[in-house]
Amino acid sequence: MKKSVKQAKRKAPLKKTIKLVRKVKLKARSTPKSQAVAKSSVVREPVAHYGLKTQAPINGSHRFIDLFCGIGGFHRAFDKQGGVCVFASDWDKFSQITYRANFPNTNLIGDITTIDVPSIPEHDVLCAGFPCQPFSLAGVSKKNSLGRKHGFEDERQGNLFFNIAAILDHHRPAAFVLENVKNLKSHDKGRTFKTIHEILTKDLGYHVYYKIIDAQSVVPQHRERIFIVGFREPRLFEWPKFPEEGPKLGEILDDKVEDKYTLTDHLWTYLQNYARKHQEAGNGFGFGMTNRSGIARTLSARYHKDGSEILIDQGRNKNPRRLTPRECARLMGYPEKHKIVVSDTQAYRQFGNSVVVPVVERLAKAVIAALHEPALENEPLVMQFGEPKPEDGGQAMKVLKPKPRKRKPAAALA
Ligand SMILES: C[S@@+](CC[C@H](N)C(=O)[O-])C[C@H]1O[C@@H](n2cnc3c(N)ncnc32)[C@H](O)[C@@H]1O
Numbered sequence: 001m002k003k004s005v006k007q008a009k010r011k012a013p014l015k016k017t018i019k020l021v022r023k024v025k026l027k028a029r030s031t032p033k034s035q036a037v038a039k040s041s042v043v044r045e046p047v048a049h050y051g052l053k054t055q056a057p058i059n060g061s062h063r064f065i066d067l068f069c070g071i072g073g074f075h076r077a078f079d080k081q082g083g084v085c086v087f088a089s090d091w092d093k094f095s096q097i098t099y100r101a102n103f104p105n106t107n108l109i110g111d112i113t114t115i116d117v118p119s120i121p122e123h124d125v126l127c128a129g130f131p132c133q134p135f136s137l138a139g140v141s142k143k144n145s146l147g148r149k150h151g152f153e154d155e156r157q158g159n160l161f162f163n164i165a166a167i168l169d170h171h172r173p174a175a176f177v178l179e180n181v182k183n184l185k186s187h188d189k190g191r192t193f194k195t196i197h198e199i200l201t202k203d204l205g206y207h208v209y210y211k212i213i214d215a216q217s218v219v220p221q222h223r224e225r226i227f228i229v230g231f232r233e234p235r236l237f238e239w240p241k242f243p244e245e246g247p248k249l250g251e252i253l254d255d256k257v258e259d260k261y262t263l264t265d266h267l268w269t270y271l272q273n274y275a276r277k278h279q280e281a282g283n284g285f286g287f288g289m290t291n292r293s294g295i296a297r298t299l300s301a302r303y304h305k306d307g308s309e310i311l312i313d314q315g316r317n318k319n320p321r322r323l324t325p326r327e328c329a330r331l332m333g334y335p336e337k338h339k340i341v342v343s344d345t346q347a348y349r350q351f352g353n354s355v356v357v358p359v360v361e362r363l364a365k366a367v368i369a370a371l372h373e374p375a376l377e378n379e380p381l382v383m384q385f386g387e388p389k390p391e392d393g394g395q396a397m398k399v400l401k402p403k404p405r406k407r408k409p410a411a412a413l414a
Contacts, residue, residue: 206230233375250292
């Protein structure tokens with residue numbers, strides 16, 4: 001008796017999330033296809049049914065979709081593995097301008113919430129660096145202080161995960177790669193992540209791995225992000241290996257930069273006073289001064305405001321400077337051919353929101369390698385949710401005896 005009450009309790013939040021997925025799906029379905037296309041003025045070509053099925057093991061080039069695509073960090077990485085991007089979505093006007101300048105042939109649309117899910121082309125891999133603001137520490141504290149909701153309760157942004165879930169449920173791609181801020185793991189005492197994990201594994205039946213990766217082994221920037229990788233069938237997947245020692249800032253800095261990137265006396269005095277005030281109050285706040293032999297703090301989307309998180313020392317006789325947009329591109333691992341076609345402000349925002357391309361490149365290689373091996377009949381590992389330990393790289397998994405896993409009938413989600 002005791003046991004069943006406990007079980008019922010445990011299943012309750014899941015039921016709630018299933019309802020939410022259903023709500024998202026109904027919303028998408030209730031938008032007629034023609035209307036969904038017309039609503040978004042950014043649609044360049046009609047969203048079509050490509051009629052491709054991905055049930056068989058993939059061969060040759062894989063098709064991927066790039067959700068919340070920003071400026072295409074995922075696109076670059078999966079392109080490099082011989083993939084073809086069949087659909088991309090981002091509602092930000094300036095990100096679209098950059099994306100189109102760099103990937104003119106991709107079918108890019110706007111707000112994902114207005115798209116009829118079945119009209120999204122069939123694909124092998126779903127990529128999504130879904131918006132992190134409701135989950136990030138800065139986002140949470142700002143929202144708390146404003147008395148607003150956050151996480152899944154954020155009506156405007158938090159539920160975008162459910163749009164991803166609805167697409168996975170309908171299209172059943174062979175794999176997915178999701179990215180978010182590290183704090184997603186601990187948000188709401190781990191409950192937010194637990195819900196996400198349960199939807200992906202129990203509701204959708206995917207075989208899920210996750211790990212926090214610090215980009216500093218491939219770019220001169222401390223940037224920790226959580227990556228969630230899932231496979232429709234059990235696969236032998238291995239996280240990519242990263243070098244022990246990463247590059248230093250000197251490798252990405254230009255020797256000569258325009259004076260406009262040097263801080264004005266006014267801003268530099270303000271930042272020093274601000275840092276002093278916080279230091280006296282015992283707070284850790286300070287600017288992030290570094291030089292050619294150091295590495296940068298995490299580039300944020302706010303960098304355009306004062307640049308305080310990454311300042312480059314220019315010696316005693318000159319105020320420090322901020323990074324140029326091109327240096328930010330390198331800091332995020334973008335190749336020199338990446339076109340920057342927007343204002344500095346927008347460019348800083350775009351790079352601050354982006355994934356680090358070489359991290360995703362390694363991940364894409366590992367995912368595609370796993371997909372090219374035949375699917376396993378049984379899971380090699382049964383992932384069990386638990387507290388991740390630092391010694392196993394943040395992976396909360398336990399090896400249990402092999403057990404075939406049954407997916408819940410699709411009707412449970414419809
Ligand atoms: C964290 S950024 C992802 C950046 C991307 N991974 C990259 O490499 O540049 C999240 C993106 O989601 C977009 N976004 C937010 N809500 C959206 C929505 N409802 N539909 C489409 N895109 C949305 C934002 O404009 C932003 O570019």
